[in-house]
Amino acid sequence: MGNFIRNIALSAIVSVSFVSAALAQAFVFTAVPDEDEMRLRQRFDKVAVYLTRELGVKVRYIPVKSYAAAVTAFRNNHVHLAWFGGLAGVRARLLVPGSEAIVQGYEDRFFITYFIAHASTGLRPADGFPAGIAGRTFTFGSKGSTSGRLMPEFYIRKHLKQAPAKAFARVGFSGDHSRTIALVQSGAYAVGAVNFKVWANEMKAGHIDPAKVSVIWKTPPYPDYQWTIRGDVDTVWGRGFKARVTRALLDMTDTDLLASFPRKGFVPAKNSDYKPILDVARSIKLID
Amino acid sequence: MRRSERVSTSFGFLGVGLFCLVFADLSVSTLDPWQEMARMARGLVTPDFLAVDRLGEALLQTLAFALLGVALGVVAGFGLALVFHVRVVRWGCAFVRAIHELFWALLFLQMLGLTALTGILAIALPYAGIFAKVYSEILEEAGPRAADTLPAGSGIVSAFFFARLPDAFVHLKSYTFYRVECGLRSSAVLGFVGLPTLGFYLESAFKQGHYSEVSALLFLFYVVIATLRLWMRPRLIPVYLLIAPFVLAGGAEISLDNIVRFFTNDIVPYPLRSADVLDITAWTAFGTWTWELVADQALPGIVATLVLTQIALVGSGVLTLVFFPLVSRRFLGPVGRTAGHAFLVVVRSTPEYILAYVLLQFWGPSMLPAIVALSLHNGAIIGHLVGRFSDELALRPDHPRGLDLYAYEVVPRVYGQFLAFLFYRWEVILRETAILGILGIQTLGFYVDSAIAEIRLDRAMFLIVITALLNIAVDGLSRAIRARLRLATTPEIQ
Structure with missing residues (x-):
């Protein structure tokens, strides 16, 4: 009191x-x-x-x-x-x-974001930006995240020449990296952007089924x-x-x-x- | 004549809802929900109460915030209800209740930090606005007969306490009791933004996919809500209110500097922040700032919000009519009703955010999970109230049974009350559309949330004011419709 x-x-x-x-x-x-x-x-x-x-x-x-x-x-x-x-x-x-x-x-000093995609998209890992993600559903992580929002959005705008809301059928914000992986793995979203450290952790923990979701592009380091x-x-x-x-x-x-x-x-x-x-x-x- | 007007209004809303469906994206796009679904189902049947650290503490905090917030809201609301005829008071109340508790919490977090006061005010402020309105309506509708019998020259104060209040007291009490349940839900949800209530752990566990912890937290919350009538005794309330502040003690200290900064800097539009009053370029920049915010966020946000609200309103209405017999004496025996109550407690106490997420797994991102989540949640709340109301109906001994009883006797007789509840809930649904950003539905609330995530409080404030104005407009419309249909302005809650 x-x-x-x-x-x-x-x-x-x-x-x-x-x-x-x-x-x-x-x-x-x-x-x-x-x-x-x-x-x-x-x-x-x-x-x-x-x-x-x-x-x-x-x-x-x-x-x-x-x-x-x-x-x-x-x-x-x-x-x-x-x-x-x-x-x-x-x-x-x-x-x-x-x-x-x-x-x-x-x-x-050299952090990386992975773009990940559900297997049904048919998108394959490539060295260049995966332009094939345009028009699909896409989820970022948290709105305030560097690896889950800022850098992926920067590369999306740079390569697709559009704001994410225009470039994709739907844009979501999963809230965090683990959720992004779960949402792309279930196919709720076709593509997502995730912190490479979290991806490695989740892989180690056995939460990722490589037959369903895989990394299709790695951003340059930041x-x-x-x-x-x-x-x-x-x-x-x-x-x-x-x-x-x-x-x-x-x-x-x-x-x-x-x-x-x-x-x-x-x-x-x-x-x-x-x-x-x-x-x-x-x-x-x-x-x- | 009156009935047909109610029916035509219902069809009007149905029409608007269907029209909105044209603009709603209802595509189903999920491919593989089963792995995640299986994990959720497993979690649901294996609740793990030990896995949640500080479970008891979270529960106590949830209760303490709810009780103190509602109590403060009652006191302030009652005071305001007495001067509710003053226009400024009416507008002020409409404004504070038009803003979702979560947004109040986010604003107070900026000013006061993670303190007990943040949580209490986030509940008390909007609730005071709601109480002021409802209390004043109840007092207005209290029969004037008692007051008329008073001798001439009776003081205003004694007239109020001896003639008006006794008549209205039962209604004031039952309404306040109903709001305690709402307060518990609000308190739990405040955890989503960092206050240490059940929602704090619920959101974390849910986000991480620890579903056994999620189900433990949800079960606990269901039990609290379902047993509310048992422990929420008028006599115990003072005891609870004395204990509650001790539960909330601690936390960060409050600094006046932060409060001053919030008002003099944070919410001042960015282009004007450090500019001179007569600086033309700053005002031009402010024009651009405003226009961009209106064109890129406010207008599309308003459209998405209204489309979702109108469809969810119709959905809630339809589900209410399905749900209310489950808890009504007129249709089910004690066993069936208990099951019905349990079902409705679960549906209305599960935060919409979680319902939406589960449905998102099934259907993928579109407006569909949002519509269904909002309809389920609100249908269960109104269904519960309509069910109780139907218990009060006196039926003739030779009344029809089964479907005939439902369609030709009970529904027509509860219909006015049903519409009153539904219109009353309209602005609430509008506010709730705010918290569904995970679905990628860009309602006004989505943009407010983005602005806060970007720590652009000037933009957040601008959008919150627009949201509040939209809410006030809907509230006014709902009031006008209720008056036209001669529905009780205040739903009768027994």
Whole structure:
């Protein structure tokens, strides 16, 4: 009850400075929910334990439901560090001046989207863009995803010279990569675009029947996931805090922890690494 | 004479629905639904209550958000109902209830973050708008006889409490009770956008294809809804309301800066955001911005929304007439009715989003799964209400039986009430078309969702206002039709 009344009172009168002074500051991070959301909490709670040990401050993970929710929480200063996809990271850094991409996964320097098709389409794997997908049904992943939305849409517009809504009989947004695979596998959609890491995971888990759904094209590589941190963390947790977070993330070598991403390891990153993503997002008008 | 007008109105709507079918894409394109269907069926018969972490917590949160949200809505709505004759109040209420709870939640998430207040307000605000309207109608229709007998010079306040309120109280109570069930559904669905209610886990489990967890969560929710009458006792309500805030305690803190930023920056159209008031180029850019939004999203969105709504409205009506005998004393014995109740609880408590997804697997992406999902959901809700209403009918001892009873006695006698419920539900169906983006149906709600996904709150707000205006128009039309047909403006809910 006390908490509830406090919330209501706060919303009415009190400003942010009071609140942050009144509450012990935990360092909070989140991650975009790109796959197996059910396990995200378990996996990232382990990462929180690791970071708490490395940084000597209380670190907490909070789960969010969507890419936009992750960006919003970062912007509202409810989370201070986030594991973003390329596009979400670019959006977040535009909204929070001073925030920085600090670390990316080894694989994120050359990320790839797979175009997958149901067997009945007769589409075969090819080196060039599969122009035969025009006029069929097509599903993206989440609306805010880099690999499930931004890059596939960019290549569709480039090669088919039309917006997806015009180029296909119907365009859906499955919500995430696992769902995209399930929908194309069942033939609900004829073609879809999926993150190559998730495809490999689902293949390993035995969820994919190669007789029903297969990869027909691989996009050229682009930069994707990264850890982005707010610019004001040093003022809250002391000078050099950002550098210590960066170090802790780069030093994460435990295979169990890395498997939660899943990445081979982490390498340094900077905002300019994501210039190509920003340009593509602007070119297809996903960012003003 | 009156009856024939009701019949002709029904045929009119049927005609509009059929006409809309011409523009609806109903193609069936799925090839291989059986693998996924088999997994779903297996999940359904093997509910796994242990697999869901925080199942009890999710259930408590769902109840707490629903109860606090509805309670706040009742208090605010009742207050507003007393001044409902003021035009600004009426319009304000129409506006807040025209926006789906999910969109309210998404807006409050921007301002308040993942806090208890976000969830409570997302329910309380639209519900206050609904309560204000319905309460004021109930109070208006309360018989004036008691008030007429008061001595001259009785104060307004005592007249209200001693003459008007007692007469209306039963109706206020039964309507409020009905809204608690709606509040539970709303609360569960708020989980889809991140509040920690059942919907949070339901959506995750469903998206990942963990169907045993899905069925565990759904069963739990069905039981809560089906037993509502047992635990929702007037005497216990204060106890629940005292406990609820403790359940919701915690979460992010609220910052005034974020709220101010939302109003002064986020929802200001992008071209005007940092421009001078007299900057002509900014205003030109704003013109282009508006026009593009209207031409590319609002207009096609309105067409798709209306086409889907009109067909689903007819579908809901037809299914209501099929469903209501399943729970009616007039047609079934206790065993049959219990089965009927269970069936309707399942159909109306399963979120439309999940119904639509299951049907999407069968039929592929088109308007068909959306129409059927919306019709099933709303048909089950109205069927439940009409069924209850039919229980109240007094029949002659020599009444016909079976199909004759249905077609010549019960349906004609419940028809007015049936239409009242259906027209009343019209704007609700319109709002519900918002959450079917997975089907690739580009309703207004689809574009609002896209704008929020792109964190373009200026566009989201613009489209939400258009959605609200469309809702207000439909609401006004429905009101006019109900008045013309002399249907009760407020459906009688026992």
